[in-house]
Amino acid sequence: DSGVTQTPKHLITxxxxxxxxxxxxxxxxxxxxxxxxxxxxxxxxxxxxxNGEERAKGNILERFSAQQFPDLHSELNLSSLxxxxxxxxxxxxxxxxxxxxxxxxxxxxxxxx
Amino acid sequence: xxxxxxxxxxLSVQEGDSAxxxxxxxxxASNYFPWYKQELGKGPQLIxxxxxxxxxxxxxxxxxxxxxxxxxxxxxxxxxxxxxSAVYFCAAVPGDQFYFGTGTSLTxxx
Numbered sequence: 001d002s003g004v005t006q007t008p009k010h011l012i013t014x015x016x017x018x019x020x021x022x023x024x025x026x027x028x029x030x031x032x033x034x035x036x037x038x039x040x041x042x043x044x045x046x047x048x049x050x051n052g053e054e055r056a057k058g059n060i061l062e063r064f065s066a067q068q069f070p071d072l073h074s075e076l077n078l079s080s081l082x083x084x085x086x087x088x089x090x091x092x093x094x095x096x097x098x099x100x101x102x103x104x105x106x107x108x109x110x111x112x113x
Numbered sequence: 114x115x116x117x118x119x120x121x122x123x124l125s126v127q128e129g130d131s132a133x134x135x136x137x138x139x140x141x142a143s144n145y146f147p148w149y150k151q152e153l154g155k156g157p158q159l160i161x162x163x164x165x166x167x168x169x170x171x172x173x174x175x176x177x178x179x180x181x182x183x184x185x186x187x188x189x190x191x192x193x194x195x196x197x198s199a200v201y202f203c204a205a206v207p208g209d210q211f212y213f214g215t216g217t218s219l220t221x222x223x
Contacts, residue, residue: 002156033211042215043157043202055209090156092211099145099164099206104156 003027004093006105014113018079021108025072025093031055032074033102034066037088049074081112115140117205119214126193127222134217136203137185143205143212146179146186151200151216160201161188193221 003026013019025032034046045058049068060066063081068074078085088109094102116139126132138146144165149157163170163177163186170177174193179186186205190197198221203214 002158004156031209043213045210045213048209050209058210092157099208101147101159101162102211103159104149106156 002103002105004091004103004105006089006091006108008108009106010109010111012111012113013081015081015083017081017112018077019081019110021076021078021089021091021110023074023076023091023093023105025074025091026103029093029095029103030072031094031096031102032068032072033092033094034060034074034076035090035092037090037107039087043090046076078110083112086110086112115143115205115207115210115212117203117212117214119203119217121217122215123218123220125220125222128193128195130193132188132190132193132197132219132221134188134201134203134219135185136187136205136214137183138205138212139184140205140207140212141181141184142207145206146177147204147206147211148177148188149202149204151202153199157202190219193219195221195223197221 005024030051035043046060048055066076088107090107092102092104147162151157176189204211
C-alpha cells in the first residue's frame with residue numbers, strides 16, 4: 001500500500017458526461033501529479049500541483065481540469081467525455097516538488113461507452 | 114525539455130537469469146532517477162532509485178547504475194523469478210517533473 005488513495009476504482013459513463021476523480025496523497029506529501037495511461041501505453045503526464053498551486057501542465061486537454069484543495073487532496077475533472085478518454089488515471093504524491101520519491105495510487109479505470 | 118528513452122520494450126528471460134533494462138536521458142540537470150514496477154491492473158510501484166551523486170545502488174536482487182557522463186542509467190535484476198514479470202518504467206527528474214520512459218514488459222519464463 002503506497003498510502004495514496006484514489007476513488008473511485010472503476011467508473012463507467014457515457015459519452016458527453018462529466019466525471020470527477022479524487023486523489024488523497026500520502027500524509028505530509030505536498031505534491032500531487034496526475035497521469036493518464038491508455039491501453040498498453042506509457043504514463044502521460046497531465047498536471048502537477050504543489051501545496052495548492054498549479055506547477056506544471058502536460059498534455060492535458062482543455063476539457064480536463066484539476067485542483068488541489070487546502071487539505072491537499074486533489075480532484076481531476078473530465079468533461080464532455082469521448083470514447084478515447086477511456087484509460088487508467090493515476091495520481092502520485094511526493095513530499096517536495098520533485099527529486100524526491102513519488103508514490104502512485106492504484107488508479108481509477110475510466111470506461112466511456 | 115527532458116527526453117527519456119528506454120530499451121528494450123519487451124524482454125523475456127528464463128527464471129534464474131538476469132535482466133537488464135537501459136534508459137538514456139538528455140537533460141544534464143536531471144539528478145534523480147527512480148524505477149517503477151507496474152503489475153497488471155495496479156499502480157506503478159517505486160522499486161529503487163538513484164541520485165546523481167551515486168554511481169550504483171543495490172537492494173537485494175535489484176541494482177541500478179548511473180553514468181552521468183554518458184547520460185544513461187540501467188536496472189539490473191538478478192536471479193529473476195516469475196513474480197518479477199511486470200512492466201518497468203524508468204524516469205529522470207530535472208526539477209519538478211518526472212519524465213518517464215515508455216516502459217519495458219518483462220516476462221520471466223518458469
